[in-house]
Amino acid sequence: MNEGKIAEMIIKCPACSIEGVAKSIMNEIEIPHFGKVLETTIQCPSCGFKHSDVIALEQNDPAKYTIEINKNNLSVRVVRSQSATVIIPEVGVKVEPGPKSEGYVTNIEGILTRFEDAVKKALNLFEDEQSQVNAKKALEHLLELKKGNGTATLIILDPFGQSNVVSENVKISEIPKEELRELKTGFYEIEDD
Numbered sequence: 001m002n003e004g005k006i007a008e009m010i011i012k013c014p015a016c017s018i019e020g021v022a023k024s025i026m027n028e029i030e031i032p033h034f035g036k037v038l039e040t041t042i043q044c045p046s047c048g049f050k051h052s053d054v055i056a057l058e059q060n061d062p063a064k065y066t067i068e069i070n071k072n073n074l075s076v077r078v079v080r081s082q083s084a085t086v087i088i089p090e091v092g093v094k095v096e097p098g099p100k101s102e103g104y105v106t107n108i109e110g111i112l113t114r115f116e117d118a119v120k121k122a123l124n125l126f127e128d129e130q131s132q133v134n135a136k137k138a139l140e141h142l143l144e145l146k147k148g149n150g151t152a153t154l155i156i157l158d159p160f161g162q163s164n165v166v167s168e169n170v171k172i173s174e175i176p177k178e179e180l181r182e183l184k185t186g187f188y189e190i191e192d193d
Helices: 108-125 129-146 177-182
Strands: 002-011 022-031 035-043 050-056 063-069 077-080 085-088 093-095 104-107 152-158 171-173
Touching: 063 108, 077 108, 077 152, 093 108, 104 108, 108 129
Parallel strands: none
Antiparallel strands: 002 022, 022 035, 035 050, 063 152, 063 171, 077 104, 085 093, 085 152
């Protein structure tokens, strides 16, 4: 990885609003199999706030990444850009990008953990019986996958082709135009009338 610090500054903390205490650092990094990214970090020693993000600096063709999740590939590296949709259809879970969406580098087990955390939050938010049944079933399936039991499909749909699954077993394909039009990007769009 090649690194180049772009900026480091002391700013007003976005959480506690204390002026001149939070440190903001921006680094440009070249990540193998991915390209140039801007890594941003904000830390506040006063309140403990911390925020990190990885923003892709290169745009590629839209891409669909598909890989089978199994006990042998839980450590496979996954790069998810801030504009990508992540789906595990057999479990019934999907995360779409929003305006505050963040890019991250993890592995397949880390993706499962992120979904696990989201499903646990959903269990607390939705009290109706059907939502509870669905969430508990999804949570059980995710936990079994993390233990290496069973298989499922991990799909990453990236309209800007900035994500990656670093494995010889990943299938990378085009996203059909109809499907591409329906994908969320996480960015606001302003349309002229």
